[in-house]
Amino acid sequence: MIPAQFDYLAPTTVEEAVAALAEHGDEAKVLAGGQSLLPVLRMRLNAPEVVIDLRRITALRGIREDGDDLVVGAMTPHSVVASDPLMARHAALVPAAIEHLADAQVRHRGTFGGALAHADPAGDLGAPVLALGATFVAVGPTGRRTIPADDFFVDLFETALAEDEILTEVRIPRRTGWGAHYEKFVRVAHQWPIVAVAATVRAEGGTIAEARVGLTNMGSTPLRARAVEEALVGQPATEEAVRRAAERAADGANPPSDLNGDADYRRHLATVLTRRAVLSAAGA
Known part of the structure; x- marks a missing residue:
């Protein structure tokens, strides 16, 4: 058409x-x-x-370091983000998610900020930025403001951006000593995830000290699995302990039912993928 x-x-x-x-x-x-x-x-x-x-605004492209943050320009193509050495060193969870995002053509044309601002709950990038504790920077007529990732996704295809604001960059903290992993379940390679889980874990002496877990396609927005995060703290990074915590992955979630699977199926997937992602992130 x-x-x-x-x-x-x-x-x-x-x-x-x-x-x-x-x-x-x-x-x-x-x-x-x-x-x-x-x-x-x-x-x-x-x-x-x-x-x-926005494609002619060169200031919105590129990746740089700024203090303890990596700053990703909103118009930076997915393929550039995925191949950037700074991302590989300090935020490898994002390239891992982009590796499974659509096909090569989309990864070369699509942009990091554009995908996040689109706010598709089945998109691959929402859960990773939640798990990494990213911050969004928006610019409007009244100036610049920052929006924590936890507050950015409001509803289906809706974000905290005002109608007169433009997303300019995403700031990702460099988390020394954290492990990370992305698990995605699909029926056909590179399609939208039926469910996906992004996990970051900081372990000390075999015990989980902190964890952040993001869920994809488990509601009208990307979600934090806060019940899992709380259950993991202080637990050993073992199969049994992580399995018990992962059983709470769907707490508070409202997954959709569609041709790819009903809500109960997605709840089951969330527990399985969370266990896998957390164990891998913890190095267990």
């Missing part, structure tokens, strides 16, 4: 993009990599009057 007619803007700075978004309001859509928006436009599920393309 052919999209409905729209005006096209291609700003070269964040300030220009914010001004354009403020001017056109809810008549506008922001275009990042386009891997989600373009199909929606072609099917005419959305018909904005203006499309604001």
